[in-house]
Amino acid sequence: MLYQNPVFIPGPTNIPEVIRKACDMPTLDHRSNQFKDILHPAREGVRRILKSQQAEVLLLTASGTGGWETAITNTLSAGDRVVIARNGMFSHRWIDMCERHGLAVTVIETPWGEGLPADRYEEVLRKDEQHEIKAVLATHNETATGVVSDIQAIRAAMTAAKHPALLMVDGVSSIGSMDFRFDEWEVDIAVTGSQKGFMLPVGLAIVGFSPKAIAAVETANLPRTYFDIRDMLKSYASGGYPYTPAVGLMNGLKVACDILLEEGLDNVFHRHRHIADGVRAAIEAWGLELCAKQPEWYSNTVSAIRTPAGFDATKIVTHAADVYHVAFGVGLGEVAGKVFRIGHLGSLSDVMALSGIATAEMCMRDLGLDIPLGKGVAAAQEVYRQPAELENRDAA
Numbered sequence: 001m002l003y004q005n006p007v008f009i010p011g012p013t014n015i016p017e018v019i020r021k022a023c024d025m026p027t028l029d030h031r032s033n034q035f036k037d038i039l040h041p042a043r044e045g046v047r048r049i050l051k052s053q054q055a056e057v058l059l060l061t062a063s064g065t066g067g068w069e070t071a072i073t074n075t076l077s078a079g080d081r082v083v084i085a086r087n088g089m090f091s092h093r094w095i096d097m098c099e100r101h102g103l104a105v106t107v108i109e110t111p112w113g114e115g116l117p118a119d120r121y122e123e124v125l126r127k128d129e130q131h132e133i134k135a136v137l138a139t140h141n142e143t144a145t146g147v148v149s150d151i152q153a154i155r156a157a158m159t160a161a162k163h164p165a166l167l168m169v170d171g172v173s174s175i176g177s178m179d180f181r182f183d184e185w186e187v188d189i190a191v192t193g194s195q196k197g198f199m200l201p202v203g204l205a206i207v208g209f210s211p212k213a214i215a216a217v218e219t220a221n222l223p224r225t226y227f228d229i230r231d232m233l234k235s236y237a238s239g240g241y242p243y244t245p246a247v248g249l250m251n252g253l254k255v256a257c258d259i260l261l262e263e264g265l266d267n268v269f270h271r272h273r274h275i276a277d278g279v280r281a282a283i284e285a286w287g288l289e290l291c292a293k294q295p296e297w298y299s300n301t302v303s304a305i306r307t308p309a310g311f312d313a314t315k316i317v318t319h320a321a322d323v324y325h326v327a328f329g330v331g332l333g334e335v336a337g338k339v340f341r342i343g344h345l346g347s348l349s350d351v352m353a354l355s356g357i358a359t360a361e362m363c364m365r366d367l368g369l370d371i372p373l374g375k376g377v378a379a380a381q382e383v384y385r386q387p388a389e390l391e392n393r394d395a396a
Helices: 017-023 033-049 064-075 089-100 118-127 151-160 211-216 229-236 247-263 265-286 314-324 350-366 375-384
Strands: 056-061 081-086 104-109 133-139 166-170 189-193 204-209 302-306 339-343
Touching: 017 247, 033 056, 033 204, 033 229, 033 247, 056 064, 056 229, 056 247, 064 089, 064 133, 064 166, 064 189, 064 204, 064 211, 081 089, 081 118, 089 104, 089 133, 089 166, 104 118, 118 133, 118 151, 133 151, 151 166, 166 211, 204 247, 247 265, 265 302, 265 350, 265 375, 314 339, 314 350, 339 350, 350 375
Parallel strands: 081 104, 081 133, 133 166, 166 189
Antiparallel strands: 056 204, 189 204, 302 339
């Protein structure tokens, strides 16, 4: 009974029944012709969701963190310089990974709650006249703070600086839920995972490589075996896989891509924005603030909500789980205990979102915060009473 409630964490997300059933399949020989009928459509579906004509899509049995490691180990060498802004826990973890691999990391310290500073990226890149920086790393949607950043602006900064570095983007909590334009933004590597916008269980790292990134693989010398994409691409060419794949998850991914493309990508993005607008209306009605400091940084997949000074926000998450059997996200890193997070991505509707908003209200009231029952719900209802306008079907 407890598992009937939807989750409101920013991943893993709720799994539609049709996708769960697609993952629940009999054992299939991954060296048979049947496997390629799963592998190739899944890869093509991801490519379309990335809005790319050229990306080589890699599906690895791992989490998004494995995707990060795939990105850096396949394209960089020991001692290479990279630049990345730290504005939350997940950008921090990517920095940590780079440092552990012996890369020289230039960190642009950015206040948590702010988006990536394209102007500061440009400043660093202009000073690198010898082009020692080999990669620019950017977190599209910082899941810990509910902050989305302008990747197109980062690419524009690189262009203005006339810098040839690779652009690597963490799109773990954005791809499949918010607009992502691999080709248009000239992204070289995009990283995501199965458990967010694709509405699957954890278990697949999903990575797109541009031709420029593929070319860098041959000169990179960081150690890699399991994540060596040369082995992956060689096997893909014959419809195979270099080691034992998560066949059920890949079958689920194929179905998930079909569902997203059938809904239409513009409609998917609009649905996420509409749900997020209702959540944000509730937060305002509660008299609380987002961790994200400006509207242009508001994420449409997760809201990190600041609680009053001196109040431990983690208590809301614990109370929701213990009393109402509903999952919210805790604060991480610098905002631990200061925020709780409502994830609103993946398989979610405005009606489902209302149940999460109502539960958050009950928890805050139970814990002594001056939050009138129904106030946030009513504010969200006013948003949701205006249905999300559907655009033309977009299978791009």
